[in-house]
Amino acid sequence: MKSVVLLSGGLDSAVCLAYAKTEGDVRLALTFNYGQRAAEKEIIAAANLAKYYQVKHRVIDLPWLADITSTALIGDSKIELPEPTESDLDDYEASANTAAAVWVPNRNGLFVNIGACFAESLGCELVVAGFNREEATTFPDNTPEFAQAASAAMAFSTANQVKVLSYTGRLDKGEIVALGHRLGVPWQLLWSCYQAGENMCGRCESCRRFIRAFQAQGLAIPGLIQRGE
Numbered sequence: 001m002k003s004v005v006l007l008s009g010g011l012d013s014a015v016c017l018a019y020a021k022t023e024g025d026v027r028l029a030l031t032f033n034y035g036q037r038a039a040e041k042e043i044i045a046a047a048n049l050a051k052y053y054q055v056k057h058r059v060i061d062l063p064w065l066a067d068i069t070s071t072a073l074i075g076d077s078k079i080e081l082p083e084p085t086e087s088d089l090d091d092y093e094a095s096a097n098t099a100a101a102v103w104v105p106n107r108n109g110l111f112v113n114i115g116a117c118f119a120e121s122l123g124c125e126l127v128v129a130g131f132n133r134e135e136a137t138t139f140p141d142n143t144p145e146f147a148q149a150a151s152a153a154m155a156f157s158t159a160n161q162v163k164v165l166s167y168t169g170r171l172d173k174g175e176i177v178a179l180g181h182r183l184g185v186p187w188q189l190l191w192s193c194y195q196a197g198e199n200m201c202g203r204c205e206s207c208r209r210f211i212r213a214f215q216a217q218g219l220a221i222p223g224l225i226q227r228g229e
Contacts, residue, residue, distance in 0.1 A: 003126035003165075004028045004119040005055070006111055009045025010192040011210055012130030012168050015180040019167040020128045021053055022183070027122045029057045030115055034104065035066025037075045038196045045191035052186055060114060065104065073102040073194060081194055083203040086212060092137065098205050099138035102194065108141035112150050112164050113157075120158045131166040134173050134209060144169050173209045174216035187222040 001024035007013045008031065020026050031046040033039045043059055050057035072079040082101050088094035108129070115127035129147070136142040144166075151163040168176045180187070192210045193200035200207050214221045 001025070001126055002027055002122070002124040003128050004030060004115050004122065004124050005128040006115050006130065007031050007046045007049060007057070008130065009042040009049060009190060010130065010206070011173065011176060011180070011190060011213070012132050012166075013046075014049055014130075014185055014190050015176050015183065016128050016130045016167045017049060017053055017055070018180060018183040018185050020126075021055075023167075024126075026053070026055045026128075027124050028118055029053075029055045030111075030118065031057065031059050032062055032111055032114075033059055034062040034107070035069070035074050035076070036104075037073060037077075037081070037194055038191060039075065041191040041193070041196045045189055048189045049186070052189060058118075062110070065107070065110070069104050071101055071103055073104060075196075081204050084205050084208060086208060089134075089205070089208055089212065095138045095205075099135075102205075108146070109150070113154075116154050116158055116162045116164075119162045120160055123160070125160065125163060127162055127164050129164060129166050129169075131169040132173060132176060133170055136169070142169070173213035177213040177217045177219065181217065181219060190222065 003020050003026050005017045005020050005026055007017055007029040029050045031043055047057050066074050072081045082098040084098055112127050119127050131142040147164040154162045193207050194204040195201045211221055
């Protein structure tokens with residue numbers, strides 16, 4: 001199968017890229033810059049991963065998306081990023097509040113459709129996206145149902161009936177780390193933080209889930225993270 005991979009440089013997308021390479025021909029990795037706090041770090045991480053896996057990489061700039069987004073994920077937002085405790089990660093209400101604080105309007109809907117444009121033009125059957133079961137509880141655009149619905153729409157909107165697929169969509173973060181470990185993913189190249197500091201902050205939700213996932217597998221947490229309290 002030929003695919004276009006949506007690559008943020010984080011855990012889920014990196015493992016999806018590694019898996020896609022075992023399944024077929026990855027023609028392109030796409031990274032999106034929409035004014036998010038970690039854009040620079042994500043682009044560097046994605047470029048390094050694409051180079052490691054010998055995949056062509058392209059950055060798509062979407063400055064207007066930041067203009068219509070007022071949540072904490074955007075770089076110039078006055079809203080502080082939530083810093084949940086580890087116990088908050090399994091609390092639906094706390095996770096829902098965090099999700100609302102970082103929501104970007106129709107982000108994944110936009111991303112998979114842009115991916116489908118490239119997939120169709122390159123003769124690819126698949127757009128591969130890094131979703132996961134944990135965040136699907138509060139992010140409906142991380143669910144298998146979203147991927148299925150997007151695929152159903154693309155049966156009409158693409159000449160070659162491009163499908164959306166996530167190799168990690170039914171896995172939790174620990175299971176994704178286990179899969180990545182088996183695939184030999186170069187963890188040191190990743191960036192899984194909402195912030196853009198010298199190191200990953202260790203306190204945002206993305207970092208908290210990242211840390212917990214490695215701990216769950218009994219693996220050393222990559223050295224690029226600054227552990228939170």
